[in-house]
Amino acid sequence: MVSSEGSSALLPQAKQQGVTKPISVSGPTETDVQRSLELEKFLVDAGLYESKEEAARREEVLGRIGQIVKDWVKQLTRLRGYTDQMVEDANAVIFTFGSYRLGVHGPGADIDTLCVGPSYVNRDEDFFFILHNILEEMEEVTELQPVPDAHVPVMRFKFDGISIDLLYASISLLVVPEDVDISDVSVLYNVDEPTVRSLNGCRVADQILKLVPNVEHFRTTLRCLKFWAKRRGVYSNVTGFLGGVNWALLVARVCQLYPNAVPSMLVSRFFRVYTQWRWPNPVMLCAIEEDELGFSVWDPRRNPRDRTHHMPIITPAYPCMNSSYNVSTSTLRVMMEQFQFGNKTCEEIELNKAQWSALFEPYFFFESYKNYLQVDIVAADVDDLRAWKGWVESRLRQLTLMIERDTYGKLQCHPYPHEYVDTSKQCSHCAFFMGLQRKEGEIIEEGQQFDIRGTVDEFRHSINMYMFWKPGMEIYVSHVRRRQVPSYVFPEGYKRSRPPRLTNQLSHEDGEGCRAGSRERQFKRKKDPERVDLRQDKLEKRQSIRQQKEVSVSPEIPCHRSASTSQEHLVSGLWE
Ligand SMILES: Nc1ncnc2c1ncn2[C@@H]1O[C@H](COP(=O)(O)OP(=O)(O)OP(=O)(O)O)[C@@H](O)[C@H]1O
Numbered sequence: 001m002v003s004s005e006g007s008s009a010l011l012p013q014a015k016q017q018g019v020t021k022p023i024s025v026s027g028p029t030e031t032d033v034q035r036s037l038e039l040e041k042f043l044v045d046a047g048l049y050e051s052k053e054e055a056a057r058r059e060e061v062l063g064r065i066g067q068i069v070k071d072w073v074k075q076l077t078r079l080r081g082y083t084d085q086m087v088e089d090a091n092a093v094i095f096t097f098g099s100y101r102l103g104v105h106g107p108g109a110d111i112d113t114l115c116v117g118p119s120y121v122n123r124d125e126d127f128f129f130i131l132h133n134i135l136e137e138m139e140e141v142t143e144l145q146p147v148p149d150a151h152v153p154v155m156r157f158k159f160d161g162i163s164i165d166l167l168y169a170s171i172s173l174l175v176v177p178e179d180v181d182i183s184d185v186s187v188l189y190n191v192d193e194p195t196v197r198s199l200n201g202c203r204v205a206d207q208i209l210k211l212v213p214n215v216e217h218f219r220t221t222l223r224c225l226k227f228w229a230k231r232r233g234v235y236s237n238v239t240g241f242l243g244g245v246n247w248a249l250l251v252a253r254v255c256q257l258y259p260n261a262v263p264s265m266l267v268s269r270f271f272r273v274y275t276q277w278r279w280p281n282p283v284m285l286c287a288i289e290e291d292e293l294g295f296s297v298w299d300p301r302r303n304p305r306d307r308t309h310h311m312p313i314i315t316p317a318y319p320c321m322n323s324s325y326n327v328s329t330s331t332l333r334v335m336m337e338q339f340q341f342g343n344k345t346c347e348e349i350e351l352n353k354a355q356w357s358a359l360f361e362p363y364f365f366f367e368s369y370k371n372y373l374q375v376d377i378v379a380a381d382v383d384d385l386r387a388w389k390g391w392v393e394s395r396l397r398q399l400t401l402m403i404e405r406d407t408y409g410k411l412q413c414h415p416y417p418h419e420y421v422d423t424s425k426q427c428s429h430c431a432f433f434m435g436l437q438r439k440e441g442e443i444i445e446e447g448q449q450f451d452i453r454g455t456v457d458e459f460r461h462s463i464n465m466y467m468f469w470k471p472g473m474e475i476y477v478s479h480v481r482r483r484q485v486p487s488y489v490f491p492e493g494y495k496r497s498r499p500p501r502l503t504n505q506l507s508h509e510d511g512e513g514c515r516a517g518s519r520e521r522q523f524k525r526k527k528d529p530e531r532v533d534l535r536q537d538k539l540e541k542r543q544s545i546r547q548q549k550e551v552s553v554s555p556e557i558p559c560h561r562s563a564s565t566s567q568e569h570l571v572s573g574l575w576e
C-alpha cells in the first residue's frame with residue numbers, strides 16, 4: 001500500500017515562504033509505521049546510537065566539567081575580594097547544545113557545551129587564560145586547543161577521551177542562578193556579539209525542540225538525514241554544504257508541515273519538499289513571525305548582503321540568522337542533485353521497489369568526474385597539520401568561487417568534504433579533492449581550454465597569508481584525471497572497476513568522456529581478444545599524447561619547504 005495523504009502533499013509554490021499551516025494532517029498507515037520500524041532498525045544496525053555505557057560516561061564527564069567551572073568561578077570571586085556571601089553564592093552553569101542536546105549524537109560525537117558565568121568573569125583572561133591553565137594541569141584533559149579569535153570563541157579538548165567544545169558567556173548578573181533561563185531574551189542585554197553568538201547555540205536547540213510537534217519523530221528523521229548527508233558527501237558546513245544545525249532546521253520544518261507523520265513519511269516528505277523548494281526563499285520554523293524577522297539580523301529587505309545568500313535557513317531564536325551563509329551556487333547545485341536522488345529512491349521505497357539501504361548508498365565521487373583538483377596539505381607534524389589543514393579547509397570554498405568566477409561559470413567545481421591521507425609519506429599529509437566539469441549546456445569550441453593557473457596562484461597566495469605559518473606547512477594544487485587519482489583515496493587501496501551505471505549514480509562526464517567510457521565497455525564484451533587489444537592500444541596511445549600536453553600533473557609532494565616557483569605544482573590549466 002502506498003502511504004497516505006494524497007494530493008495535499010504537493011507543496012504549493014505560493015506557500016513556500018512563510019507557510020504557517022501544516023500541509024498535511026493525515027496520519028500514517030500501517031505500512032508507514034512498518035517502514036518506520038524498518039528505518040529505525042536500519043539506523044541501529046548502522047551503529048548510529050551510542051551504548052548505555054558511553055551515555056553514562058558522557059553524563060559523568062559533563063558533571064565533572066560542571067564542577068570544574070563552578071570551582072573556577074568561586075576561586076575568581078574570592079581572588080577579586082568579593083564578600084563571603086558572594087563567594088558562597090558564586091556560580092557557573094553548564095548547558096549543552098548541538099547534536100548532544102538535540103539527542104541525535106552518535107558514538108564518539110563531540111559534546112557542544114556552553115558555560116554561563118557572572119558579569120565579572122570575562123572571556124579573554126578568565127576563560128581563555130585562567131580556566132585554560134586549570135584544564136591544562138588536569139591529566140584527564142588532552143588536546144587542549146583554545147580558539148579565542150573564532151567567530152564563536154571556543155576551547156576544544158578531550159576529557160577522558162570525550163571531545164568537548166566549550167564556549168563561554170558572561171551574562172549581566174552578579175550571581176548566576178542554577179536555573180538561569182537562557183531562552184529568555186533578557187540574557188542578551190548588555191552582552192557583546194561573541195556572547196550573543198555563544199548563547200545562541202543553546203537558544204536555537206531549545207527552540208527547535210519546542211517547535212517540533214513530536215520530538216522522537218524529529219530525532220529519528222534527523223539521525224536518518226544526517227547519516228544520509230554524510231554518505232552522499234553533503235555534510236559539512238565549512239565546505240559550503242550543510243552542518244548539524246542546518247539539517248536540524250530543515251528536518252524540523254518538515255516535521256511542522258506534517259505533524260502527524262512518522263519518520264519514514266517524514267524522510268520521503270523531506271526530499272519531496274526540498275526538491276521543490278524555490279531557493280533562495282528562506283526556510284524558517286513556524287514560530288518566527290514576520291515582525292520578528294524584521295528585527296532579526298538576517299533580513300534581505302534591509303541588508304543587501306543577505307540577498308546574496310543562496311540557501312537561507314534561518315535560526316529560530318532571536319537574533320534570527322542565516323545558518324547556511326556558506327552555501328554557494330556550486331554546493332547548492334550538488335545538494336539539489338542529491339535531493340533528487342533521495343526523492344527518487346524514496347519513491348521507489350514507497351513502491352516497495354527498493355529497501356532503505358538504497359537511500360544510503362555511498363556517493364562514488366571518484367567515479368563521477370573526469371577531472372579533479374587535488375589539494376595536498378603537508379606539515380612537519382600532526383599538531384601543525386591539524387592547524388594548517390583547518391585553515392586550508394576553511395578557504396577551499398573560496399577556491400571554488402574563484403574558479404567559477406574566473407571561468408565565467410563555464411567550469412563548475414564540486415568540493416568534496418572528505419580528507420584523504422597518504423600514509424606512505426614521511427611528513428604529515430592530507431588531501432582534499434574537487435570534481436571539475438563544464439557547465440551543462442555550455443558549448444565549448446574545439447581546442448578551447450580552461451587556464452586556471454592564475455586562479456590557483458591567487459588561492460595559494462591567500463593561503464600563505466596564514467598568521468601562524470610554520471616551516472613545513474605547504475600546499476600543492478594539481479589537476480588530476482580520474483585514472484590518475486591516487487590509490488589511497490579508495491577504501492581498499494585500489495580503484496573499483498567501473499561499475500555498470502547505477503540508477504543512483506550521478507555522473508558528471510562530458511560527452512567525450514561518456515563516449516570513451518561506453519566504447520571501453522563495448523570492447524570488453526567483444527569475444528575477439530586481438531581486436532580488444534588493438535583498440536585499447538589505440539586508446540592508451542591517445543592518452544599518452546594527452547598527458548604529454550599537460551604541465552606537471554600530480555607532482556610528487558616533497559616534505560620540505562621548496563624553493564621552487566609555484567608553477568611546478570600548479571594545475572595543468574590545459575583542458576580538453
Ligand atoms: N552556521 C551556524 N549558524 C548558527 N549556529 C551554528 C552554526 N554552526 C554551528 N552552530 C551552532 O553550533 C552547534 C554545534 O555545531 P556542530 O557543527 O557541532 O553541529 P551539531 O548539531 O552538534 O552536529 P554534529 O553531529 O556534526 O556535531 C550547532 O548545533 C549550532 O547551534
Ligand SMILES: [Mg+2]
Binds near residue numbers: 098100110111112244
Ligand atoms: Mg556537535
